[in-house]
Amino acid sequence: MVKSDLVRRMNEDYVQLQLEAARIEELPIELEQLRKAMEAANPRVDFDTDPYDFRVAQLELAVGPSND
Amino acid sequence: MTDWSRASLTETADAIAAGRTTARDVVEACLDRIGRIDGTLNCFVEVDGAGARAAADAADAAQRQGRTLGPLHGVPMAHKDMYYRQGKVSACGSKLRADWRAPFTATALQRLDQAGALDIGRLLMVEFAMGPHGYNPNYPQCRNPWNPDYIPSGSSSGSGVAVGGRLVHAALGSDTGGSIRCPSAVSGVTGLMPTYGRVSRRGAMPMSHSFDVVGPLARTARDCARVLGVLAGADPADASSFDMPVPDYEAALASSAALPTIGIARGYFDAGVHPDVAKAHDQAADDLRRAGFIVKDVALPADLLDEIAELHPLVMKSEGAANHMPTLREQEADYTFEVGHRLHAGFFIPASHYIRALKLRGHYLRAFAKAAFAQADLILTPVLAIPVPTIAETTGRTGKAYLDMVVAITRNTKVINYLGLPAMSVPCGFTSNGLPTSFQLIGRPLHETALLRAADRYQQVTDWHRREPKII
Numbered sequence: 001m002v003k004s005d006l007v008r009r010m011n012e013d014y015v016q017l018q019l020e021a022a023r024i025e026e027l028p029i030e031l032e033q034l035r036k037a038m039e040a041a042n043p044r045v046d047f048d049t050d051p052y053d054f055r056v057a058q059l060e061l062a063v064g065p066s067n068d
Numbered sequence: 069m070t071d072w073s074r075a076s077l078t079e080t081a082d083a084i085a086a087g088r089t090t091a092r093d094v095v096e097a098c099l100d101r102i103g104r105i106d107g108t109l110n111c112f113v114e115v116d117g118a119g120a121r122a123a124a125d126a127a128d129a130a131q132r133q134g135r136t137l138g139p140l141h142g143v144p145m146a147h148k149d150m151y152y153r154q155g156k157v158s159a160c161g162s163k164l165r166a167d168w169r170a171p172f173t174a175t176a177l178q179r180l181d182q183a184g185a186l187d188i189g190r191l192l193m194v195e196f197a198m199g200p201h202g203y204n205p206n207y208p209q210c211r212n213p214w215n216p217d218y219i220p221s222g223s224s225s226g227s228g229v230a231v232g233g234r235l236v237h238a239a240l241g242s243d244t245g246g247s248i249r250c251p252s253a254v255s256g257v258t259g260l261m262p263t264y265g266r267v268s269r270r271g272a273m274p275m276s277h278s279f280d281v282v283g284p285l286a287r288t289a290r291d292c293a294r295v296l297g298v299l300a301g302a303d304p305a306d307a308s309s310f311d312m313p314v315p316d317y318e319a320a321l322a323s324s325a326a327l328p329t330i331g332i333a334r335g336y337f338d339a340g341v342h343p344d345v346a347k348a349h350d351q352a353a354d355d356l357r358r359a360g361f362i363v364k365d366v367a368l369p370a371d372l373l374d375e376i377a378e379l380h381p382l383v384m385k386s387e388g389a390a391n392h393m394p395t396l397r398e399q400e401a402d403y404t405f406e407v408g409h410r411l412h413a414g415f416f417i418p419a420s421h422y423i424r425a426l427k428l429r430g431h432y433l434r435a436f437a438k439a440a441f442a443q444a445d446l447i448l449t450p451v452l453a454i455p456v457p458t459i460a461e462t463t464g465r466t467g468k469a470y471l472d473m474v475v476a477i478t479r480n481t482k483v484i485n486y487l488g489l490p491a492m493s494v495p496c497g498f499t500s501n502g503l504p505t506s507f508q509l510i511g512r513p514l515h516e517t518a519l520l521r522a523a524d525r526y527q528q529v530t531d532w533h534r535r536e537p538k539i540i
Binding site for chain 2: 002007010018019023027030031033034035036037038040041042044045046049050051053054055056057058059060061062064
């Protein structure tokens, strides 16, 4: 769970990034959504897959029925 | 006498080539309309009238001298203010780059120049291409040509408005989450987001390098085919570009190959569709059948698409924050409130999450393709599931309300960026507020020909793309 205190502490590490107080309260809502999204998808991640597999998939699928 | 500024790009280019009009006459007609109505629409950041006239005269002189003409010879275009031209300002919608001059020219602009297109100005965009509503507090309010109280959508706001308002024949946009398709849809023009990697992004301002795609907004599918034929192809300076043959997209429109089967998306894309939008899309399905297509429902896995929709911002914000880290630290006051805030989340996303989201792209692409393209060659969805909102309905929101507005506009488009698939926005009617609504066609990677054939055939039996806003 991402809470505002965590955002505040992380922000202090980004010395020159000055988040407004209101944003520090607001950001955890957005960050929690993103964290949940990745947590939900985590079981689908294959250890042996690298990000360039995406280009392999594009090329595989480019070979399909031609309606050209 | 024909007003060529109101004709399509291909009709106009062909008329110039045949000597039925001149580049100078076409440019004058466009400049005249810009002078009359851009004070209301505010879609241009800069109009280079003198440069446009000089370029048009040079184009006409070249023709008189019998030189070989490119496929876009003498046609006025203008582009989203994020395409670099050596020595010229490319402000990217920002204060930070208000006076920044590009050190080199974008590959896309080089190819358009070589094809004979005229570049008559810079078009408004959302600051650093981050925001789907289309406005930018750094400039006068850009407005929808069909009704100035409504959003132009973005981030390629000026591109959609300039083409829809008949100020130029076509424009480059860029698409990271819907920024070609949404502005096309709300301005009633035809937009093409090619496959990720089909068009070089060299010299186009980066927003999110995993998703950014360069493509045209124009008046017809045939226009998009001609422009894509100029733009597409490998670029040694862009490692993401495909080194694969480029088809003759325009010639393929007349192909006798079997028409692609069209699947109406059921699942995810049909959630929350407004009745006005649903009615127009049902009619579009009937019109497609009348045009000879087999159209059938295709069940898509909503849970899978929901996951993709939530991973898209994780990648986009991580990459956006990385691009802007130094300037956000040193010059945050020069960012607008909204865009500066949108980037903040990217600083707090763990690198491990970002990389895992990228590792999943191939998996999701195969899974989507297995569900979709096993049943149909093309998938049809609404671009926006809702009628175009007013400026007042989308201005001044922060926090969750803002995020909800972003989701409402980009829900059906951003998932396609994550998948890297080509997609088009095609006008298909109007909602009860008098604003256009459009359908999205999605195809297999590198199958732009199928998309263009379907859209062109649809436009042969309908005239939505020919409708003009009263303001012109």
